[in-house]
Amino acid sequence: SAWGGALATASDLVFYGTLEGYIKALDAQSGRELWRFKTASGIIGNVNTYKHDGKQYIAILSGIGGWAGIGIAIPSLENSSDGLGAVGAYSALSSWTNLGGILSVFSL
Numbered sequence: 493s494a495w496g497g498a499l500a501t502a503s504d505l506v507f508y509g510t511l512e513g514y515i516k517a518l519d520a521q522s523g524r525e526l527w528r529f530k531t532a533s534g535i536i537g538n539v540n541t542y543k544h545d546g547k548q549y550i551a552i553l554s555g556i557g558g559w560a561g562i563g564i565a566i567p568s569l570e571n572s573s574d575g576l577g578a579v580g581a582y583s584a585l586s587s588w589t590n591l592g593g594i595l596s597v598f599s600l
Contacts, residue, residue: 499539499550501600509535509552515596532594548600555593 498508504520511534517527531554539552 495536496552497538499541501541501548503600505600507539507550507552509537509539509554511536513554515539515550515552515554515598529596529598531596549597550600551595551597553593553595 500506506518506520509515513531514528533554535554537553
């Protein structure tokens with residue numbers, strides 16, 4: 493599932509990150525997935541773009557925080573309704589991702 497915003501480029505590519513830790517690229521016209529990369533942890537931030545020496549890059553910070561991060565950081569809580577239900581709802585994420593905190597950068 494996606495929590496962060498999406499980035500659309502002038503070349504009709506759309507990028508976004510998922511709680512499971514994937515950054516994905518879609519064709520803006522068809523919605524078809526063109527590419528995906530598994531980062532070390534879940535993504536709740538936005539994809540950014542910048543240009544250096546005439547080359548375009550995208551960058552995204554992976555690392556789960558907030559309510560979703562509680563279920564990973566403290567998966568042993570016994571009451572699934574702790575944290576207003578967030579812990580129970582997101583505790584299964586620990587099977588798919590880590591807390592982490594890594595900046596991934598890709599050239600286009």
